[in-house]
Amino acid sequence: MSFHPPRRTLMGPGPSDVNPRITEALARPTIGHLDPEFIRLMDEIKQLLQYAFRTENKLTLPISAPGSAGMEACFVNLIESGDTVIVCQNGVFGSRMKENVTRIGATAVMVEDDWGKVIDLNKVSQAIADNPNAKAIAFVHAETSTGVESDAAAICALAQQSNMLSIVDTVTGLAGVNVDVDGWGADAVYSGTQKCLSCVPGLSPISFSDKATEVIQNRATPVQSWFLDMNLVMGYWGEGAQRAYHHTAPINALYALHESLTILHEEGLEQSWARHRHNHQALKAGLEAMGLSLIVAEEARLPQLNAVSIPDNIDEALVRKQLLENYDLEIGAGLGQLAGKVWRIGLMGYSSNPSNVRKCISSLESCLMAQGVPLTPGAAISAVNKAYS
Amino acid sequence: MSFHPPRRTLMGPGPSDVNPRITEALARPTIGHLDPEFIRLMDEIKQLLQYAFRTENKLTLPISAPGSAGMEACFVNLIESGDTVIVCQNGVFGSRMKENVTRIGATAVMVEDDWGKVIDLNKVSQAIADNPNAKAIAFVHAETSTGVESDAAAICALAQQSNMLSIVDTVTGLAGVNVDVDGWGADAVYSGTQKCLSCVPGLSPISFSDKATEVIQNRATPVQSWFLDMNLVMGYWGEGAQRAYHHTAPINALYALHESLTILHEEGLEQSWARHRHNHQALKAGLEAMGLSLIVAEEARLPQLNAVSIPDNIDEALVRKQLLENYDLEIGAGLGQLAGKVWRIGLMGYSSNPSNVRKCISSLESCLMAQGVPLTPGAAISAVNKAYS
Numbered sequence: 055m056s057f058h059p060p061r062r063t064l065m066g067p068g069p070s071d072v073n074p075r076i077t078e079a080l081a082r083p084t085i086g087h088l089d090p091e092f093i094r095l096m097d098e099i100k101q102l103l104q105y106a107f108r109t110e111n112k113l114t115l116p117i118s119a120p121g122s123a124g125m126e127a128c129f130v131n132l133i134e135s136g137d138t139v140i141v142c143q144n145g146v147f148g149s150r151m152k153e154n155v156t157r158i159g160a161t162a163v164m165v166e167d168d169w170g171k172v173i174d175l176n177k178v179s180q181a182i183a184d185n186p187n188a189k190a191i192a193f194v195h196a197e198t199s200t201g202v203e204s205d206a207a208a209i210c211a212l213a214q215q216s217n218m219l220s221i222v223d224t225v226t227g228l229a230g231v232n233v234d235v236d237g238w239g240a241d242a243v244y245s246g247t248q249k250c251l252s253c254v255p256g257l258s259p260i261s262f263s264d265k266a267t268e269v270i271q272n273r274a275t276p277v278q279s280w281f282l283d284m285n286l287v288m289g290y291w292g293e294g295a296q297r298a299y300h301h302t303a304p305i306n307a308l309y310a311l312h313e314s315l316t317i318l319h320e321e322g323l324e325q326s327w328a329r330h331r332h333n334h335q336a337l338k339a340g341l342e343a344m345g346l347s348l349i350v351a352e353e354a355r356l357p358q359l360n361a362v363s364i365p366d367n368i369d370e371a372l373v374r375k376q377l378l379e380n381y382d383l384e385i386g387a388g389l390g391q392l393a394g395k396v397w398r399i400g401l402m403g404y405s406s407n408p409s410n411v412r413k414c415i416s417s418l419e420s421c422l423m424a425q426g427v428p429l430t431p432g433a434a435i436s437a438v439n440k441a442y443s
Numbered sequence: 444m445s446f447h448p449p450r451r452t453l454m455g456p457g458p459s460d461v462n463p464r465i466t467e468a469l470a471r472p473t474i475g476h477l478d479p480e481f482i483r484l485m486d487e488i489k490q491l492l493q494y495a496f497r498t499e500n501k502l503t504l505p506i507s508a509p510g511s512a513g514m515e516a517c518f519v520n521l522i523e524s525g526d527t528v529i530v531c532q533n534g535v536f537g538s539r540m541k542e543n544v545t546r547i548g549a550t551a552v553m554v555e556d557d558w559g560k561v562i563d564l565n566k567v568s569q570a571i572a573d574n575p576n577a578k579a580i581a582f583v584h585a586e587t588s589t590g591v592e593s594d595a596a597a598i599c600a601l602a603q604q605s606n607m608l609s610i611v612d613t614v615t616g617l618a619g620v621n622v623d624v625d626g627w628g629a630d631a632v633y634s635g636t637q638k639c640l641s642c643v644p645g646l647s648p649i650s651f652s653d654k655a656t657e658v659i660q661n662r663a664t665p666v667q668s669w670f671l672d673m674n675l676v677m678g679y680w681g682e683g684a685q686r687a688y689h690h691t692a693p694i695n696a697l698y699a700l701h702e703s704l705t706i707l708h709e710e711g712l713e714q715s716w717a718r719h720r721h722n723h724q725a726l727k728a729g730l731e732a733m734g735l736s737l738i739v740a741e742e743a744r745l746p747q748l749n750a751v752s753i754p755d756n757i758d759e760a761l762v763r764k765q766l767l768e769n770y771d772l773e774i775g776a777g778l779g780q781l782a783g784k785v786w787r788i789g790l791m792g793y794s795s796n797p798s799n800v801r802k803c804i805s806s807l808e809s810c811l812m813a814q815g816v817p818l819t820p821g822a823a824i825s826a827v828n829k830a831y832s
Binding site (some may be wrong): 057068069075077078080081084089090095098104117119120123150153157255279280299300302304306312376 | 444445448449457460461464474481484490509512514515548644645667669670692693695705761767779
């Protein structure tokens with residue numbers, strides 16, 4: 055029997071609500087992955103991704119798999135067995151980076167910060183001083199598990215000064231806050247489609263600097279993954295009309311990515327960031343009116359991902375269950391050491407709009423009151439409305 | 444500007460024409476990858492894949508990336524550095540298997556047969572005798588580059604008798620010809636969605652036997668790919684309502700896969716194979732009426748992939764270009780050592796129908812006549828009609 059999904063409002067850590075223009079594009083007729091019209095689409099996607107990433111990097115394209123594969127593509131292409139990588143960890147995804155490094159046979163030197171805090175630049179500098187021969191510094195610009203934005207420009211600059219490569223996770227960052235690949239001087243950056251691009255999940259946009267590309271082309275050993283070997287992927291995504299078959303591209307998903315990037319281009323990057331900030335401010339006003347607080351310091355908050363402390367004596371899983379069942383509203387649970395301690399409320403891409411903010415605040419208010427939290431009905435929505443006025 | 448693809452008829456080596464029911468499912472509203480309704484969908488997909496693969500293997504699921512990643516998943520999970528693998532090669536995809544083996548740091552012992560020929564069982568037996576400590580035998584059941592079906596049952600039996608694992612590529616086989624995972628006693632099998640399932644490209648259904656699963660669970664070293672590590676993937680696709688987040692599943696693509704498997708189940712496996720054979724016979728009749736021949740011996744032909752010898756003095760690329768531009772019809776070029784020597788005409792899944800056969804034969808006839816081939820107009824279509832009558 056065919057599967058008919060319920061219609062949810064997606065305000066978790068991703069996927070976000072998909073713009074109907076994008077699902078419509080997704081369903082267009084499939085053509086071949088070597089069709090001249092498809093090659094033209096690929097060229098447009100590369101240009102649009104350069105715009106989104108703010109880069110002129112030629113090697114800018116979507117990996118045909120989710121963000122985790124984008125992460126792996128960066129590591130397996132740039133790092134070889136025996137290398138040392140400085141890995142900053144202030145949430146779940148830093149530990150995943152460590153896994154990637156060690157599975158290559160390389161050494162991960164960890165720089166650890168508390169979850170919910172930014173990466174400490176002094177610690178990074180110290181790690182560089184202690185490991186002058188490290189090949190790369192890897193860090194998460196926008197931590198999806200905590201909602202923290204770290205100072206990508208500063209960390210990339212430290213890497214450059216030390217002649218190390220920088221590897222940057224901005225899965226949740228792209229299109230929600232400033233991702234300035236060329237301005238930062240980042241060497242390898244990966245993202246996802248299902249966050250602030252509001253496209254369907256399944257692809258990972260990545261970008262490599264010319265310096266990184268040279269490293270990939272001059273490796274001592276083959277890339278351990280055939281599927282993710284950029285030397286081969288380049289033959290398909292490269293320049294000119296002739297493209298060498300590598301794998302069958304996910305045609306329809308790329309229609310959708312193209313449409314989502316077109317929408318971003320129409321809106322404009324700065325306007326997209328401003329919209330994310332604006333709706334975040336309104337959400338924050340509503341949360342605070344209910345006595346709820348965000349775990350991240352104000353100056354380091356990602357507007358698109360709000361990690362909210364769960365009040366004492368609240369059955370947090372019940373709240374999420376009620377939001378889903380009674381309001382068709384999805385918010386995220388905490389991950390790792392924040393499991394049970396925070397909710398993650400996403401305001402990403404198409405999901406970042408006043409209607410969603412109001413829906414989230416009013417339904418959360420109901421659920422909290424049902425658990426005995428003494429709230430004045432309507433006060434939180436008034437705060438939201440005031441923030442928007 | 445939005446991308447609007449032309450409407451092609453896809454009769455190459457895949458992607459095949461996608462049933463509109465499937466693109467419709469693809470465009471349904473995105474829900475979360477941990478939504479209880481999505482967990483239910485995942486369970487149904489596993490059951491439907493067990494039906495398609497004819498297996499009771501619990502570890503049967505779609506990898507969130509194309510067939511090449513499915514291949515890599517089989518190798519990186521089952522093989523470790525230092526292992527020996529017997530790899531049969533009779534086309535492009537055998538050499539890709541070799542690449543996978545060597546990038547793990549394992550040794551590939553090659554069993555080579557001519558392209559377009561089946562795998563020689565005697566050579567496999569000899570390789571087993573010469574390499575009694577090999578861990579696995581890997582081969583391509585349905586070679587997409589040549590259209591050959593090799594004897595999967597016999598090769599899997601040889602592997603079993605020698606206590607070796609079998610790794611089977613049936614990207615082009617599944618749903619087009621009998622893929623009998625449990626009957627063969629195969630240990631690891633992977634396929635693709637964009638061939639005889641007529642789903643959009645981007646996923647790779649795989650199945651591991653209990654024996655293979657034990658091997659994966661008892662490895663001496665970690666799987667070199669974090670993204671493809673089945674020990675982790677199992678935590679998300681496994682049993683019960685609680686699923687551990689591993690990566691964000693490609694939600695909408697899985698709606699599409701579910702619909703394509705539902706369609707297959709409605710038609711029935713045997714009926715699907717019979718339909719593929721039937722349309723192949725008609726295509727063959729039309730090709731032969733034009734003096735064209737298939738490169739594969741009759742008893743080893745895959746009905747869904749027809750490799751046609753290109754006649755002397757024909758500009759084969761011009762023919763493909765004319766078919767695409769004048770008829771919106773895609774057929775495939777030759778790959779590797781068959782480049783320039785064959786066309787590959789696919790009759791896969793939804794593309795395997797009388798209307799496509801007639802369109803292909805009549806437009807190919809026109810293109811050949813335009814290059815001076817002396818044909819009697821309409822004779823080929825008459826042969827097709829006779830085959831259908």
